[in-house]
Amino acid sequence: MPVDILPFLQWQARLNPRQLYSQAPPPQYPAFYREQFYCLEQRAAEGGRCVLVRRQSDGTKETLTADGFNIRSRVHEYGGKAFLLADEHVWFSNDVDRRIYKQELSPLVLPEPLTAADSQDMFIDFQLTGGGEYLIFVREHPVVDGENENTLCALPLKKGLPARPYTLVSGADFYANPVISPDGLQLAWIEWNHPQMPWDGSLLKTGILWDNQGSLSVKTSSIEIIAGGVECAVCQLQYSPAGRLFFALDGRDDERGLQADCWDLYAWDGQSVVRITNDASEYGEAHWIFGQQRYAVLHEERIIAARTLSGSDQLVEIDLLHSTVSVFDAECATGLSQLSPVGREAVVYAAASFSRATAAHVCSIENREISEWFSSEPLLDDVDISVPEHLSYCTSDGERSYAWYYQPKNHLFQAPAGDKPPLLVMVHGGPTSRCDSALNYQHQYWTGRGFAVLDVNHRGSTGYGRSYRQSLRGQWGLIDSLDIANAVEYAIEQKLAHPQQICIRGGSAGGYLVLRALTLFPDLFCAGACYYGIGNLVTLMAVTHKFEAHYLDGLLAATYDASESDQPGSPYYDRSPLHDLASLKSPMIVFQGLEDKVVPPELSRELVRSLQARGIYHQYIEYPGEGHGFRCLETRIDALEKEAEFFTHILTVGSH
Helix, strand or coil: CCCEECCHHHCCCCCCHHHHHHCCCCCEEEEEECCEEEEEEEEHHHCCEEEEEEECCCCCEEECCCCCCCECCCCCCCCECCEEEECCEEEEEECCCCCEEEEECCCCCCCEECECCCCCCEEEEEEECCCCCEEEEEEEECCCCCCCEEEEEEEECCCCCCECCEEEECCCCEEEEEEECCCCCEEEEEEECCCCCCCCCCEEEEEEEEECCCCEEECHHHCEEEEEECCEEEEEEEECCCCCEEEEEEEEECCCCEEEEEEEEEEECCCCEEECCCCCCECCCCCCCECCCCEEEEECCEEEEEEEECCEEEEEEEECCCCEEEECCCCCEEEEEEEEEECCCEEEEEEEECCCCCEEEEEECCCCEEEEECCCCCCCCHHHCCCCEEEEEECCCCCEEEEEEECCCCCCEECCCCCCCCEEEEECCCCCCCCCCCCCHHHHHHHHCCCEEEEEECCCCCCCCHHHHHCCCCCCCCHHHHHHHHHHHHHHHCCCCCCCCEEEEEECHHHHHHHHHHHHCCCCCCEEEEECCCCCHHHHHHHCCHHHCCHHHHHHCCCCCCCCCCCCCCHHHHCCHHHHHHHCCCCEEEEEECCCCCCCHHHHHHHHHHHHHHCCCEEEEEECCCCCCCCCHHHHHHHHHHHHHHHHHHHHCCCC
């Protein structure tokens, strides 16, 4: 097929937004239960509804979740794994009415409600006691005039259902990751308090479970701290079959003499804590959502784990007898997550690669083989897939930062000799999150249109160790903005991008950085797309939810004070892009979901009013029914089409 010689901005994408968002949903939380494969699917075509599916070896798929049910929880607003496969049932939180249900797996029957219909409580992180008498979970209780209340709760299952859960453990601001020891005698969990976020400092605690004539409790006198502290973060608890408690830890726990510069694995045997790994890799991750698991303890001698080293993921085998770690998967797999054991000799997990979308993989220890299960048909041939390059660059303040660079790729087109591509800078959310190199068809949509893509892991991102992540504390809106600008300058210096054709996009905290970059470095960018971003930090603090109510205390190194923070001199005022719009030169397109509880609509509306008042060319689109992160198919399609049209228009015609 002949190749057309055309400027980059005249390339026609190999993908359209409907193809991109209509692809089969990737498997979430893949698991084998009773020798059958299960996973969760989020279906954009059904408004983002999450359903449990069961698949046979021949590829036959059965949807187990009945119409009118949505396996989702709003705990911390971000939710996570809201179901449990146990005792021949699936136990789950239904987002439609916020009740807990159980559903028999075979024969398949309609779900049975376990909790009362008149409660607005939210539930997640389910565990079933060994005899099936109780369900244990995290509960978030909404409070109208105050902070929501978070507790560990139990629900008796043998009498009087539906019923109301009762509290097992309370007193901390947050709880997560309850796990029950194999003998059923002990409960372990993670807790933390304001102003810490769970990746700053958290505690691993254990307590003895006591069943007194049908009433389960945790003996208060038995509760002890195993690890953690204000400057030490614990995540991803897991018991081995013999009862050793494994966990990931980073930071300094001086009281117990524990220290790790990355999230390393540790184990507690009931008497002492032993370090398992020490290889400058991240085995844990920031607890944004519930149910993430980056390792699987197969037995007392073997762990299979995903680790992140210099921003890239690897599958490794940990030999507990000989204290060795060996790379299991030398291929280009990345985006590894949600590991689950398959008996004693295999694990199932979600993974992608540079050129293959996320699919379920099974890793067998016995024959050291990795097989891909139920992968979707690729939307692009390899010839049209842009493979990212990991960039490491010096920042102007003498530090180092990182990004993934994707060059334009479309086998039907070639740019004239000497032309440099327009650059689309992508900024991840969080800001305590990261971008990885897994195949992302949204990236490929842009590279197929002739854009280069620069996906930035600014300081504060995970995947590069605790020091890199924590370096953003007190510096939010400063060093991360600098990293973005320096990444663009590096790309221009390396002749990877056209210096007068730079666009930037991001959502949530990434949207905040879009606004910061556009106002602090106005001559560097041509246009920006802000998805549910933050223009005014004071407005955010007035309306945000409990989980992030004190997040900015650490990011800005200042406690919010309603009477003082909205004044010059306060970082809440000084680092709000809304007050710097006089320097803005770039047109903007702004997107907002009207049901967003994390970044409510008022923040975008406040920004847009200021853009209007200053006569800055912009477009503003609101979507009814959408929350934080768009879930519906038509919303996703419409937003991407409008964004692409906006950028192309600005770069080819201008804002007039």
